[in-house]
Amino acid sequence: xxxxxxxxxxxxxxxxxxxxxxxxxxxxxxxxxxxxxxxxxxxxxxxxxxxxxxxxxxxxxxxxxxxxxxxxxxxxxxxxxxxxxxxxxxxxxxxxxxxxxxxxxxxxxxxxxxxxxxxxxxxxxxxxxxxxxxxxxxxxxxxxxxxxxxxxxxxxxxxxxxxxxxxxxxxxxxxxxxxxxxxxxxxxxxxxxxxxxxxxxxxxxxxxxxxxxxxxxxxxxxxxxxxxxxxxxxxxxxxxxxxxxxxxxxxxxxxxxxxxxxxxxxxxxxxxxxxxxxxxxxxxxxxxxxxxxxxxxxxxxxxxxxxxxxxxxxxxxxxxxxxxxxxxxxxxxxxxxxxxxxxxxxxxxxxxxxxxxxxxxxxxxxxxxxxxxxxxxxxxxxxxxxxxxxxxxxxxxxxxxxxxxxxxxxxxxxxxxxxxxxxxxxxxxxxxxxxxxxxxxxxxxxxxxxxxxxxxxxxxxx
Numbered sequence: 001x002x003x004x005x006x007x008x009x010x011x012x013x014x015x016x017x018x019x020x021x022x023x024x025x026x027x028x029x030x031x032x033x034x035x036x037x038x039x040x041x042x043x044x045x046x047x048x049x050x051x052x053x054x055x056x057x058x059x060x061x062x063x064x065x066x067x068x069x070x071x072x073x074x075x076x077x078x079x080x081x082x083x084x085x086x087x088x089x090x091x092x093x094x095x096x097x098x099x100x101x102x103x104x105x106x107x108x109x110x111x112x113x114x115x116x117x118x119x120x121x122x123x124x125x126x127x128x129x130x131x132x133x134x135x136x137x138x139x140x141x142x143x144x145x146x147x148x149x150x151x152x153x154x155x156x157x158x159x160x161x162x163x164x165x166x167x168x169x170x171x172x173x174x175x176x177x178x179x180x181x182x183x184x185x186x187x188x189x190x191x192x193x194x195x196x197x198x199x200x201x202x203x204x205x206x207x208x209x210x211x212x213x214x215x216x217x218x219x220x221x222x223x224x225x226x227x228x229x230x231x232x233x234x235x236x237x238x239x240x241x242x243x244x245x246x247x248x249x250x251x252x253x254x255x256x257x258x259x260x261x262x263x264x265x266x267x268x269x270x271x272x273x274x275x276x277x278x279x280x281x282x283x284x285x286x287x288x289x290x291x292x293x294x295x296x297x298x299x300x301x302x303x304x305x306x307x308x309x310x311x312x313x314x315x316x317x318x319x320x321x322x323x324x325x326x327x328x329x330x331x332x333x334x335x336x337x338x339x340x341x342x343x344x345x346x347x348x349x350x351x352x353x354x355x356x357x358x359x360x361x362x363x364x365x366x367x368x369x370x371x372x373x374x375x376x377x378x379x380x381x382x383x384x385x386x387x388x389x390x391x392x393x394x395x396x397x398x399x400x401x402x403x404x405x406x407x408x409x410x411x412x413x414x415x416x417x418x419x420x421x422x423x424x425x426x427x428x429x430x431x432x433x434x435x436x437x438x439x440x441x442x443x444x445x446x447x448x449x450x451x452x453x454x455x456x457x458x459x460x461x462x
Contacts, residue, residue, distance in 0.1 A: 014202040014203055014209065014211070014213065014214035014217065014236055015199065015200075015202055015217070015219065015236050015237065015239055015240030015243070016199075016200035016201065016202070016240070017147065017150060017152065017198055017199065017200055017240065017243070017244060018137070018195065018198050018199065018200045019139070019150070019151070019152060019153060019198070020137060020139050020144075020152060020153045020154065020155050020198045021144050021145070021152050021154075021155070021197065021198040021244040021245060022096075022144075022154070022155050022197070022198075023142075023144030023145065023152075023154050023155075024142075024144070024154060025154060025155055026095075026096070026097040027069070027097035027098055027099050028061075028096075028097070028098045028099070028116060028196075029098075029099045029100075029101045029115075029116070030057070030061070030098065030099075030100060030101060030115075030116040030117065030118065031100075031101045031102060031103065031104035031115055031116065031117045031118070032053060032054045032057055032100075032102075032103055032104065032117070032118045033103065033104050033105075033106065033107045033117060033118065033119050033120060034103040034104065034105050034106075034107075035107040035119070035120050035121050036051065036053070036120075037053055037120045037121075037162070037164070037168055037185075039166075039167050039168045039169065040052045040053055040168055040169075040170065040185065041170065048073070052170060052185075053118075053120065053185065054100070054103065056170070056185050056186050056189050057100075057118055057189050057193070058070075058073060058098075058100050059186065059189075060186065060189035060190045060192075060193040061096070061098045061193055062090070062098075063088050063090060063186075063190045063193075063218075063231065063232065063233060064090060064091060064094065064096055064190070064193060064194065064197060064233060064237075064241055065090050065091050065092070065094045065095075065096040065241070065245070066087070066090045066092075067095075067096065067097060067098070068097075069097070069098055069099055070098075073100075086171075086231075086232075088231065088232035088233070089232060089233070090233065090238075091233065091237075091238040091241045091242050091245075091246065092323055092324070092326075093242055093246035093247055093320055093323040093324075093326040094238075094241045094242045094244070094245035094246040095245050095246055095322065095323070096197065096241070096245050101115070104117055107119055107120070107121055110136045110159040110161055111157075111159070112138060112156070112157050113157065114156060114157050115157070116157065116158045116159060116196065117159050117160075118159070118160045118162075119159065119160070119161045119162065120162045120164060121162075121164040122161055122162065122163055122164050127161060127162075127163045131163055132162070132163055132166060132183060132188045132191075132223075133160055133161060133162045133163060133188055133191075133192045134160070134161050134192075135158060135159070135160050135161075135192045135195035135196050136158065136159050136160075136161070137155060137157070137158040137195070137196065138155070138156045138157045138158070139153040139154065139155060139156065140153065140154045140155065140156040141153060141154075142154040145244075145274075147243050147244065147248065152198065152244065155198075158196045160189075160192045160193070160195075160196060162188070166183055167181050167182050167183065168182070168183060168184075168185045168188075169182035169183065169184065169185065170184075170185065170186070171184050171186050171187075171228040171231055174226055174227075174228055175228060178225070178226035180225065180226065181225055181226075182225060182226060183223075183225055183226075184223075184227065184228045184230070184231060186228065186231040187218070187223055187227065187228055187229070187230040187231045188223070190218050190230065190231055190232075190233065191218050191219060191223070191230060194218060194219050194233075194237065194241070197241060197244070197245075198241075198244050199219050199237070199240050199241060199244075200219070201219050201220065201221040202214045202215075202217035202219045202220050202221075202236055202237075202240075203215070203220060203221060204221050205221050205222065213234060213235055213236040214236060216229065216230075216234055217230075217233075217234050217236040217237050218230045218231075218232070218233045218234065218237045219236075219237055219240070235329075239328070239329070242326075242328070246320075246323065246326065247273075247277040247280065247318055247320055247326050247328065248273065248274075248277065248328055249271055249272070249273035249277060249278070249281070249314075249316050249328050249330060250271075250272055250273065250314075250330045251269050251270060251271050251272060251312075251314050251330055251332075252269065252270060252272055253267070253268070253269055253335065254268035254269060254270050254299070254301075256268070257269070259335065259336055259337065260336065260337035260338070260339070260368065260414040261337075261338070261339070261414045261415065262338075262339055262340070262341070262414065262415035262416065263304060263305060263306060263307060263338045263339065263340065263415070264303050264304060264305050264338075265303070265304045265336065265338045266301055266302070266303050266304075267288065267301065267302050267303075267304060267310075267312075267335075267336050268299065268300070268301040268302075269286065269299070269300060269301075269312065269314075270298060270299045271284060271298045271299070271314070271316070277318065278298075280318040280319055280320055280321075281298075281316055281317070281318045282317050282318055282319055283296070283316070283317045284296060284297060284298060284314060284315070284316045284317075285314070285315045285316075286300055286302070286312065286313070286314050286315075287312070287313045287315075288302040288304070288310060288312050288336075289310035289311040289312055289313070289336075290304055290305075290306060290308065290310055304336060304338040306338065307338055307339055307340050307365075307366050307369065308337075308338055308366055309334040309336070309337050309366060309367065309368060310334070310335065310336045310337075310338065311331060311332065311333045311334060311335065312331070312332055312335045312336070313329060313330070313331040314328075314329070314330045314331070315327065315328075315329050316328045316329075316330075337366075337368045337369070337414060339366065339368070339369035339413050339414045339415040340369065340415055341413070341415045341416050341417075341418050342362060342363070342369065342370050342411035342412065342413045342415070342416075342417065342418045343362065343363045343411075343418065344362045344409045344410070344411035344418055344419070344420040345360075345361040345362060345363075345409075345420055346358050346359060346360050346361050346362070346394075346407070346409050346420070346422070347359040347361060348407065348422065348424050350427070350429060351396060352429075352430065353398075353428055353429065353430045354398055354399045354400075354401070354402070354426055354427075354428050355396055355397070355398045355399075356396070356397050356398075356399065356424065356426065357394070357396050358375070358394055358395055358396070358397060358407065359394050360373065360393050360394045360409070362409070362411045368413075368414070369413045369414065369415070370411050370412070370413045371412060371413055371414070372410075372411070372412030372413070372417070373391060373392075373393055373409070373410070373411060373412070374389065374390075374391060374409070374410040374412070375388075375389065375390040375391070375392070375395060375397075375407065375408070375409055375410075376388070376389050376407075376408040376410070377389075377390075377397060377399075377405060377406070377407055377408075378405060378406040378408065379400075379403070379404075379405060380403075380404055380405070380406065381406060382406040382408055382421055386408070387400065399424075399426035401426070401428075402426050402427055402428055403425070403426060404423060404424075404425055404426075405423070405424045405425075405426055406421055406422070406423055406424070407421060407422055407424050408420070408421040409421065
């Protein structure tokens with residue numbers, strides 16, 4: 001049968017990993033080349049002796065995790081490296097250790113010297129027009145950790161190269177008044193440092209990406225001019241970097257649980273994660289998405305009593321000896337599909353000659369609860385072998401001659417299948433496209449529901 005499945009699932013977090021993290025290579029000692037980008041401030045900070053492009057990259061690392069080193073170079077709860085910088089929220093339980101090694105003479109471009117460096121003039125002309133910056137990283141083949149089945153490798157070297165054909169500006173100048181083409185060095189730096197740490201884009205160019213956490217993440221694939229918002233990482237960024245450098249948990253449907261079926265449907269889930277993280281969990285709360293009471297525990301079961309597609313969210317709270325209390329939210333959209341039996345129905349209308357248009361009126365209120373359609377045409381009563389079988393949603397049928405026929409519709413879904421049939425008198429009315437029609441069955445009434453159904457993508461369920 002033709003499947004009409006719209007159920008989708010997956011992690012609600014958009015974050016992706018590049019497949020590396022620094023692990024045993026911590027702390028990351030990084031360098032900035034001594035080339036002065038002429039669109040940035042040219043006077044060193046009298047307190048630190050650092051040029052702006054040095055400060056902004058120390059701050060970029062601190063935007064991801066404000067650890068002990070950040071406290072030592074930027075004391076005070078409200079300040080950054082100096083009063084011009086804002087202290088952003090960071091991933092407090094991501095154990096990232098950094099140290100700024102100072103300026104590195106020469107600007108030869110990315111090299112494999114084992115010293116993470118930041119370049120500003122793209123001497124090798126390797127950056128495409130329209131690209132702000134590029135991060136180049138080489139893994140060393142060693143396994144740092146396994147994150148939910150993904151092997152994360154160690155790093156030998158990582159360099160960031162900026163496009164020197166861009167009007168770079170400090171955030172405070174952009175916020176005081178942007179002329180239209182300035183780009184934030186701090187936003188781009190935080191983004192590229194995310195790549196250096198092992199983060200991929202939250203969403204790539206061309207992907208369907210609609211949720212605000214994905215679109216507004218520092219690690220979104222692109223950012224507009226005159227925008228400083230991506231200097232601060234958001235919840236999606238934090239979830240990703242914490243999975244690489246801190247406690248992280250997810251969950252899966254228990255082995256014997258059916259993810260889609262008739263109501264009532266019992267759904268059982270279980271937490272998955274590293275043993276040392278699970279050992280520090282203090283509470284786990286589950287929202288199964290049907291507005292009923294929350295469940296708790298590592299392996300809860302929940303019974304769905306109504307039809308629908310349901311998103312499940314797990315919120316875990318733990319206590320880490322190094323970073324204190326941490327929280328993890330793991331969500332899977334449309335994880336469970338619970339259905340009533342299909343309610344088939346259809347309308348038959350004369351089209352031309354012995355051709356009739358059938359308009360399917362089967363209810364599709366919950367996408368995925370009808371995943372198969374079968375039409376059978378019988379001469380006279382519905383007995384024996386059909387003279388035609390079709391799988392289109394709303395097909396045109398050409399009867400072999402005038403007379404009485406039976407049209408049978410079988411609608412199938414996770415809850416089972418239901419059949420509806422109706423008698424049709426075929427008449428050869430050539431050129432008459434306004435003939436009578438017959439509406440039958442218990443489905444969604446009217447052409448509106450049928451036309452909506454016609455727009456659905458026809459796919460086969462796995």
